[in-house]
Amino acid sequence: MPYEFLEDVAVADIAFRVWGKNLETTFVEAGDALMNVMVEELGSIETREGRRIQLENEALEYSSSSFSRA
Numbered sequence: 001m002p003y004e005f006l007e008d009v010a011v012a013d014i015a016f017r018v019w020g021k022n023l024e025t026t027f028v029e030a031g032d033a034l035m036n037v038m039v040e041e042l043g044s045i046e047t048r049e050g051r052r053i054q055l056e057n058e059a060l061e062y063s064s065s066s067f068s069r070a
Contacts, residue, residue, distance in 0.1 A: 002018065002019055002020055002025075002029040002032075003016050003017060003018040003019070003029050003030070003032070003033040004016060004017050005033075005037075014037050016030075016033045016037075018030045018033055
């Protein structure tokens with residue numbers, strides 16, 4: 001599982017740390033972690049509509065170490 005729930009963080013109802021090999025997979029794993037919090041029975045979800053979202057920003061700067069697991 002490329003994420004972990006942080007039970008000892010008191011400033012939020014739920015907190016988790018996510019990691020991935022790049023920015024795109026990190027966001028995908030964050031979505032998976034969020035779905036696991038919101039939906040008790042993941043098997044009950046069915047796709048009714050699909051959408052592809054793509055964001056671009058030339059000013060976005062990050063280093064690969066920013067997304068590696070600590």
